[in-house]
Amino acid sequence: MNERKGQRFIALCMLGMVLFNFPVLALFNVAGTLFGVPVLYAYLFAAWAAMIAVMARLAESSD
């Protein structure tokens, strides 16, 4: 079971590398706002928070 947990973490890290990198970042590097916050800022913090949420779930899971 430990092995699967490790693989999930690796996959999450790779996903993060994609989310916080070119070209995905460039897609959000546009003018405009989301709830009053510039799109890029909103995206960065939202994606970051989502990632932490998944990490919490994974780390606290029993298997």
Add this chain to the structure above:
Amino acid sequence: MLQGPVIILTSFAYLGLLFAIAYYADQRADAGRPAIASPYIYSLSLAVYATAWTFYGSVGRAAIDGVGFLPIYIGPTLMIALWWIVMRKILRISKQNRITSLADFIASRYGKSALLAGLVTVIAVIGILPYISLQLKAVSASFWILVQYPEIALPGQSGAMSMREDTALWVALILAAFTIVFGTRHLDAAEHHPGMVAAIAFESLVKLLAFLAVGVFVTFGMYNGFGDLFARAAAEPRLGAMMTPLEGIAGGYAGWVWLTILSMMAIMFLPRQFQVTVVENLDERHLNKAIWLFPLYMLAINVFVLPIAFGGLLRFPDGTVDADTFVLTLPMAEKREWLALLVFIGGLSAATGMVIVETIALSTMVCNDLVMPVLLRMRRLRLNERADLTRLLLGIRRGAIVLILLLGYLYFKLAGEAYALVSIGLISFAAVAQFAPVVLGGIFWKGGTRRGALCGLVAGFAVWLYTLLLPAFARSEWLPIGLLENGPFGIGLLKPLALFGLSGLDQITHAMIWSMLANIGSYVGVSLIGTPSAQEHRQASVFVDAFREPGGARFWRGTASLPDLYNLLARFLGAAVAGDAFRQYAAAKGRRWPEDALEVDAELVHFVEVQLAGAIGAASARVMVASVAKEEAPTLEEVRAIVDDASQAVIYSHRLEQKSRELEAATAGLRAANERLQELDRLKDEFVSMVSHELRTPLTSIRAFTQILFEDPEVELEQRKKFLGIITKETERLTRLINQVLDVSKMESGQADWQAARVDLKEVIGDALTGMSQVFEERNIRVDVRLPERVPPITADVDRVIQVLLNLLSNAAKFCHPGDGRIEVELARQGPALRVDVRDNGAGIDPADQSVIFDKFRQVGDSLTDKPHGSGLGLHISRQIVEHYGGRLWVESPPGAGACFSFTLPLDLAAAPRAA
């Protein structure tokens, strides 16, 4: 209200509070009820990552390029996602081997090399100096700015430089004293500092609250929330571009990526992070909470960075206020004295936390891995004989703390003013990133060697010195600036900021590319070229297989005495601690100490070495244990144990597999050869018995008739003639048989005599038929001959060709239809050869026999009941002859249509003769 004395008093009161917390935590720990054994405190202590750089510098960076500060926190988040694999392993290794610092870890992995430990220490100390100077700069600047209240003035603008430098020096000295009190009150074998951890965790809370307070004040006090703030900023033409800032970021996307990678390494390899994450860790399971709480902390402390940056840019539009100070100057400009003081305390927390942990970690390294190994090797000092070394150890550490802080101050004085906070910090990040290849390589790759690690570190560090530290000094005019613009000695290719002509990148990206290339290249290359020693081999196994191996004990072999081991431990840890350690060890074995004698085995020696490693580092501990415990050279058993490890086993099993495959192939070949030999032997026996049998038949009849003639002189003349005729015929048969046997043996041994002459096959067939005509007439056989007008000649031995023809014709005569015999002989040209067919109208040959009739002595039919019709050698010899000339002899026998023997002889014989 905010006068100097008030601020100083508050600061000292705050430091006093920290000390009280630390003291309480230490007391609890000494009483065996540690107050910090909680995953939450562990997570908060990791937040020592957020220093004055985060507290003041992030806003400064954000005011220049928007989100450019974020990779420094997103990178660690990505790395922490891998902690469950990487950090858990490092924790396990460190606990098994009592690792007390990064230098210890690296040295331990590569064969407990003292040289490597020293090198890592030097790199860490030099690399971290800019970072420490950053804290001094931040604290002294914030103090200086706060004192100017209500004015907003910036250091450097007035003639305040010397006063600020004095402040920085005072800060350095006070922090040194504080750190000494915190970190070196007594010596702990495991380098645990529960008091320090508690204070750091508290400081993490304070700096987070202070920063959030400013953030909330700016966002919701000065403006009406995020939307309002961003909308106003966007309306400013000069700030509008910062809403989509990624193109403008230093180094563009490449700069973003490298900054992420750099931060991923920093979170692992900054000495203070290693200290709080690994050395101070009490329970591996705390990691599960830290994996998400610590990133959450980083997220929280960054939420308000952009609002504060924009708030500051809007509030001070003329650019007179350094963005690095917005956190402090915004509350001051709004006349919020208490908030400003809280901010100052928050910044102080961030800076002191970093300085305390960093200098404790560095002083441990300097003491254990740099000074002690040298002192222990100096026989003149007779350290080995000193009874108690704990005071000396503590003294060295205290000296190291003061020295490191003073060096940090020196760096601040020399190079600190030319850079913003973030840029100073990144220079240190790049330095500690040099540890990544040897550590990560070390725990996942057994092939890394001591030499490889040394070369990698030296190469990477040299590039770092040249491309990052040198320019920092040059910019501060301590070195000629021409060095940067024209390269050393005017060599353009060696320009420190565009090495080998690589330009167009920001400084950090440029330095990282070259230093990582040099570092990883040397580490991997040199490791692969050399071969590791036995010691390196075992340590590689201990590290890489940390989750499999029970520990390193089984590798030790030697002799030692119990008092020697105890005294050794007591000298370095003090008698009380040493006694405790021995009691615990004995208790674990179910015995009592000192009442019961302990068995001096590998486990005890390993235990002592590990305890000692906690105090003086693995490399020194090994030297000391070796001085009292005579270690014997690795035996075959040990070598086998090393060979046992998985990777080796796999290689060996691959080799074994290959060898056994080769063996199998060889065996199969031998078996085939053996079978062939047996077959030949059997054939030879058969041949001999056949020949004897064939010889005996005519001999028997010759003997019978001569006996009759000899014993009975009365035999009539007619009868006598008949008998003598039979004897003659049998003798001829005997002669023929012997000739054939000789022929066979000659041909098979390659000694046959082949005459070469031009032969007209048509004529030869005519001669053969003439020779056989008597036989045909006797048996009343009709012979049909079909010969072409003329055929080209062939080159062959006439006698041999006639031999073949006679053999085929006599066979045909023997086997053709008994009453109405008919034989057809045909000659024709077939391609580049002549073909002869001899067909009879007999019973034909069974398909199963067609392939064997050409073997020696093979005759069709039951050899027991049928009388043999010949020697059984004729066809064999014929085939040998035909094949010698490159032709072919075969038989076709459709059922019920007689047999047809055919052979070919090539026309162009000069090119094709073959050995028989």
